[in-house]
Amino acid sequence: MNSRATPFDDLDRKIVTALMTNARTSFAEIGAEIGLSSTAVKRRVDRLRETGVITGFTATVRPAALGWRTEAYVEVYCEGAAPPRRLAEVVRGYPEIRAAMTVTGGADALLHVRARDVEHFEEVLERIRAEPFIRKTISVMVLSHLIPDSAEAGAGLLAHEGAADLR
Numbered sequence: 781m782n783s784r785a786t787p788f789d790d791l792d793r794k795i796v797t798a799l800m801t802n803a804r805t806s807f808a809e810i811g812a813e814i815g816l817s818s819t820a821v822k823r824r825v826d827r828l829r830e831t832g833v834i835t836g837f838t839a840t841v842r843p844a845a846l847g848w849r850t851e852a853y854v855e856v857y858c859e860g861a862a863p864p865r866r867l868a869e870v871v872r873g874y875p876e877i878r879a880a881m882t883v884t885g886g887a888d889a890l891l892h893v894r895a896r897d898v899e900h901f902e903e904v905l906e907r908i909r910a911e912p913f914i915r916k917t918i919s920v921m922v923l924s925h926l927i928p929d930s931a932e933a934g935a936g937l938l939a940h941e942g943a944a945d946l947r
Contacts, residue, residue, distance in 0.1 A: 788833065791814055791816065791824065792824060792828060792833070794810075794813070794814045795810055795814065795821060795824055795825060795828070796828065796833065796834065798810045798813065798814075799825070799834065799837075803837040803838070806818070807819075807821040807822045807825065808821075840931065840934070841934065842934050843894055843934040844934070847896050848894040848895065848896060849895075849896065849897060850894070850895040850896065850897050850898055850900065850901045850921070851892075851893070851894050851895075851921070851922040852892075852893045852895075852901055852919050852920060852921045852922060853890060853891065853892055853893070853919070853920045853922070854890070854891040854893055854905065854908065854917050854918070854919045854920075855883075855886075855887035855889075855890055855917060855918040855919075855920075856887060856888055856889040856890070856891060856908070856914060856917055857886070857887055857888055857914070857915045857916045857917065857918075858888045858889075858913050858914060858915055859913050859914075859915045860913070861888075862888060862913045864882050866913070867880070867882065867888070867889050868880070870908075870911055871889075871891065874893075874904060874907070874908070876893050876894055876895050876900075876901075876904045877891050877892065877893055877904075878892045878893070878894050879891070879892040880892070887918070891908070892932070893905075901919075901921075905917060905919060
């Protein structure tokens with residue numbers, strides 16, 4: 781990855797926005813929308829990838845389709861000052877942890893956890909609590925997503941989708 785500063789103009793923003801909306805949009809479609817040839821769009825996308833602005837392309841999947849129906853956020857409180865790299869090593873060992881970040885405030889870290897059900901979540905939580913430097917955790921279960929089109933909601937999972945399966 782090239783670390784030097786690279787110009788990032790309005791056309792680049794439009795390309796990135798189009799790809800964030802739908803990464804499968806063709807260069808020709810993007811070009812037609814913003815007034816560039818498909819070749820010019822490809823050159824810009826290649827440059828944006830090379831400079832680390834675009835870090836990859838991915839598919840977003842509705843978590844319930846994969847059996848992950850329970851979601852929670854877990855505040856983690858550590859004994860002393862646990863270094864972020866140590867926390868990162870631990871969370872990488874849990875496929876249920878979909879995101880983890882250090883945070884300001886009382887907690888040392890915040891984990892986004894997805895599980896099959898409440899019992900599975902409880903098992904994950906107990907494994908997290910068993911880590912030697914974890915002092916305590918505080919969990920908050922997600923009931924519904926108020927912005928169903930957000931990435932956190934999982935591919936536009938609508939509030940009513942899956943509701944019949946849970947009854």
